[in-house]
Amino acid sequence: MxxxxxxxxxxxxxxxxxxxxxxxxxxxxxxxxxxxxxxxxxxxxxxxxxxxxxxxxxxxxxxxxxxxxxxxxxxxxxxxxxxxxxxxxxxxxxxxxxxxxxxxxxxxxxxxxxxxxxxxxxxxxxxxxxxxxxxxPIIKALREGLSANRIQWLAGIINGTTNFILSEMRDKGLDFDVVLKEAQRLGYAEADPTFDIEGIDAGHKVTLMSAIAFGIPVQFDRAHVEGITKLAAADITYAEQLGYRIKLLGITKRRDTGIELRVHPTLVPAKRLLANVEGAMNAVVVHGDAVGTTLYYGKGAGxxxxxxxxxxxxxxxxxxxxxxxxxRVPHLAFQPGQLAATPVLPIEDVVTSFYLRLQVADQAGVLAKITGILADRNISIDALLQRESAEGESKTDVIILTHDTREGDMNQAITAMQALPTVLAPIVRIRKEELS
Amino acid sequence: MxxxxxxxxxxxxxxxxxxxxxxxxxxxxxxxxxxxxxxxxxxxxxxxxxxxxxxxxxxxxxxxxxxxxxxxxxxxxxxxxxxxxxxxxxxxxxxxxxxxxxxxxxxxxxxxxxxxxxxxxxxxxxxxxxxxxxxxPIIKALREGLSANRIQWLAGIINGTTNFILSEMRDKGLDFDVVLKEAQRLGYAEADPTFDIEGIDAGHKVTLMSAIAFGIPVQFDRAHVEGITKLAAADITYAEQLGYRIKLLGITKRRDTGIELRVHPTLVPAKRLLANVEGAMNAVVVHGDAVGTTLYYGKGAGxxxxxxxxxxxxxxxxxxxxxxxxxRVPHLAFQPGQLAATPVLPIEDVVTSFYLRLQVADQAGVLAKITGILADRNISIDALLQRESAEGESKTDVIILTHDTREGDMNQAITAMQALPTVLAPIVRIRKEELS
CATH class of the missing domain: 3.40.50.720 (NAD(P)-binding Rossmann-like Domain)
Incomplete structure (x- = not known):
């Protein structure tokens, strides 16, 4: 032939x-x-x-x-x-x-x-x-291999540049800027790395996966996209102490009211295989109602x-x-004409647990005020870590892990906490996913 | 319609x-x-x-x-x-x-x-x-997702029962028989567990994957199949000390002279994702010449x-x-009439590295004799661990990790070492794969 x-x-x-x-x-x-x-x-x-x-x-x-x-x-x-x-x-x-x-x-x-x-x-x-x-072959897995399933969520390390940077930051305790320069020198990051480090590339990819997982149109303009440029080495260390690693994940989830579609740095339990995907490697976890959790791993570029x-x-x-x-297998996994109008939820309606880092004055009553603000908004605390302040220091770090919280509620709580005179620096907030 | x-x-x-x-x-x-x-x-x-x-x-x-x-x-x-x-x-x-x-x-x-x-x-x-x-969806990945590749090898944890047993043996330091009873009680092992624990089920599965990976007929009768019934808790512990975990793997590899097709307990570097697949979960690693190493993980039964x-x-x-x-996509990934006659190699021609455990008399010159026998057959030693003999004990364990060796050569060396009067018990031999 x-x-x-x-x-x-x-x-x-x-x-x-x-x-x-x-x-x-x-x-x-x-x-x-x-x-x-x-x-x-x-x-x-x-x-x-x-x-x-x-x-x-x-x-x-x-x-x-x-x-x-x-x-x-x-x-x-x-x-x-x-x-x-x-x-x-x-x-x-x-x-x-x-x-x-x-x-x-x-x-x-x-x-x-x-x-x-x-x-x-x-x-x-x-x-x-x-x-x-x-x-x-993740597109094929979603479009054909898992076609029996109502897919519930998927989460992936789908940008090698940022995963390389995060791996290096953790391994060597270095800050973002230093590692980015190293990554550029090694060819893992481009001269203009914006698309990668701002999460845009991951946003494009998770948008495509979301469409074929849930049978909705591709709609990148609805994706919430955050990169890793503001990530501090201190947060990677604190996360580690609490049993988590920080990864830039593309996440999309089915909720009763719509679809979550987002890219942001995420705390992942250190024991998950996904948390152990290092360097420029990629991996995607897909959870279907019949198959349970599956994972796909390999080189994401090159x-x-x-x-x-x-x-x-x-x-x-x-x-x-x-x-x-x-x-033929339909382009977007679902037959044309069978795409759903399920809305992509605004980020305020997304539900995750959170990691918070607050730099506070080392004085009585601070914790009571902070936990009071969270309690007022029904935000429940999963773990709290207060660093002992060093000799002669008048400030310290408080790390809080919350249970699942609507992002809009968390935003309000952060605004209220930020207004406290005893909170001395902008509050760091990183989303957390158990991926179980 | x-x-x-x-x-x-x-x-x-x-x-x-x-x-x-x-x-x-x-x-x-x-x-x-x-x-x-x-x-x-x-x-x-x-x-x-x-x-x-x-x-x-x-x-x-x-x-x-x-x-x-x-x-x-x-x-x-x-x-x-x-x-x-x-x-x-x-x-x-x-x-x-x-x-x-x-x-x-x-x-x-x-x-x-x-x-x-x-x-x-x-x-x-x-x-x-x-x-x-x-x-x-590993069959689909092999048959369609990786169709660009000349697949070099694949290795999988493809029997949940045995992976559950091995995970429990390692976690709790228990022997095989004890854990098998527990697995049967929990429903992870059948009343007659022969197909699982003797590696036959894994043998069937790796035979199918071998056929579609390499374009050869299915030929289970050529597979070399060993189970986990003889595995001692001591070897799991020693492997751990050397940075390895023991998994029952189905392995198939392309060699110049033919195809390796085998199931046996295998030492895997602890840092590999595959080594961290625990309990009844399954995972398959596939290495293709273009894509490099990919991994597929999920529930293997239920x-x-x-x-x-x-x-x-x-x-x-x-x-x-x-x-x-x-x-249509061909049943065995390759078009009928296009299957290759590449032979499945006898186990003696398989090349792996080895873990050896020898119980030896604690006296001068023992190691010299053992290493001499290995050197005579060009078997090179990667690592050697000699347990300090306990107070008053006259025997000790010597653990040897070898570099890649033809199995037939290793068999001869083991026969020769076994004949030494200072080797006090049957030599334990477990194959090792770096999977890199």
Missing amino acids: KPIQVGLLGIGTVGSGTYNVLLRNEEEIRRRAGRSIRISMVADLDVARAKSVVGSDVEVVADARQVIANPEIDIVVELIGGYGIAKALVMEAIAAGKHVVTANKALLAVHGTEIFAAAQAKGVVVAFEAAVAGGI SEPTASAVVADLVDITRLHTADPDH | KPIQVGLLGIGTVGSGTYNVLLRNEEEIRRRAGRSIRISMVADLDVARAKSVVGSDVEVVADARQVIANPEIDIVVELIGGYGIAKALVMEAIAAGKHVVTANKALLAVHGTEIFAAAQAKGVVVAFEAAVAGGI SEPTASAVVADLVDITRLHTADPDH
Whole structure:
């Protein structure tokens, strides 16, 4: 049978990996897919560099639209990234009747609804395993492997840069700024690390997972996103003393009133496998009503791990190339027309437990006032740790772990506590999840 | 659209779970699958008990052949277990043109080649996600999620009973026999636990994973299978001191000369996530050349976790019900006709590192003789621990960790060491895997 012809838009890190994996494992992949899968055309602005990556049998052009216009191309792989030209090209490829494989989480988290609708109308596939957690087949697990379940929640370490930084901060007791510089030097963080350290990248990924877990549209604009830039080494240490580690998690949860969708630093019990995912590794925990808790772990980025996901999508499409479009796995796990209008809850309505750190004056009655404010709002205390103040010091740290609390109530309590003259610095508040 | 009609053969623990999950999540599953999936007929020898489990709209019969003969039934779910009548019924269901979903690892590991060939010829699916690691979608991950990779090895905790026993032995320092009784009392081990504790169940499961990872036929008769019955509490303790935990692993590895396929107690570095999988939980680590190391974790048994996998297979079949049989995912991940004849290696040709415990006379020159025997066979020592002999004791334990060694060479060395008059008891030998 004629090979499946793939056109690559952009041949940077992931594109090179995809080319190399397809070439190296050609025989193995053909035995699985039933047909050879070949990259026969590549578009990249840097034609010379692109030519140095691929063999002479691959046509290299500068203009991506030549790839899309080529009637020989069955599948277009978009690896340009971003919302701009990438969006236009994906829409044009769909319009040209091409299947699309993309690693572009930003594009899908923001414009997914429009893109999937266009693909549905045209009867083509838009596959995006590579967009979340690199080579871990988590999209497939959610969309197919756990399809029996009413998924209750999922929580993931889905940004390697921030997990590397947090691991280093804990291991070496260093502050964020110092570790970020080190991460940049080692290539774990980009020159402009904003998307990673502000949690935006994790927000894109958890938005996609939330859609396919709960059967709701992708809606990144509703996600609550906090990064790790304000995290102090002291809080990592206190958390450790209380039996917790701090991870940047993407979390989405089903509640009676809607869906929680959020990214923020989170205290996780140290004994959970997720708390022990170190360095640049990724892991996602999914809790379904039938299966219970499952976990998926692996490399979340890098040339060949991400290529592994791109090529898996190519194999899926090749295997089902001729299947009736109505009998393919739906893009968002649920059938189009079957997406629910369940609202994404505002962050004030999210319920979690909390870690609070208060710098207070070391004098009588302080704790009584603080605990009184919490009690007034029915916020119940799970654990309290007061550091002994050092010789001659007139202030100390109080650490409080609460039970589950509505975030809006906690905000009010924090405002009230912050107003106390005996509270000497901005109160630190980090959410906590037991993930059991 | 008309619901997909499912006939259940056997409604015990997993069957009841399957019925309950399909009923409870009917709406969610229909939104995913595009059609309702209903159990409309159940065969069980205990008709009265079966009727007490299902609703009055489900026809219950004693004779499984009535289900197979019913032209309304689209998919037959075989949950009887064993090689006997289950095999006959699966073959008859295939012959009748039914798709088959089964949790029967024993049947597929032993008779899979015949069953998959029959299914292929008839153009029906035989799906078996529930046969390995309960609700963890590991079959799907291997067959689809990692299809870009040349898989190098996989290693799994795939029997909950033995992992529960090993966790308890380590936590409480108890011997195997004591913990087994406790596990039986708690329902974690069966009255006749042979299949579990002798590693046979794990052997069936790793045989299936080996086939789909490497594209070879299922061949349980070539697997090397050892259980945990001979494991002493002392070895768990010594392993711990050296930074390892002992787990019963199913392991399969690609080597230049063939495939390793084996189940045995294994020392695993304590820092690996796999070493921290406790109690009755399951986990599988898969190493692919592109993706690197990935891990899949969850409940490996139980009514609803296993039902989660059965129903996922039902959804897969429903989604692709009308697809051309040549364009479905192949049963064994690789296209029929594309299975490799790569041999499964005899255990003597397997290469691992080893943990050895020798009880020796506490006298000069003993260590020199032992290390000499190892050196003669080019077996290199990674670590050596000699317990200080207690006051008045004339014997002591020597623990040796070796580097990678061909098992046949190790056998010879053990025979030679065992013959030394200063070696006072049978040498304990446990294989060790770094899993990096």
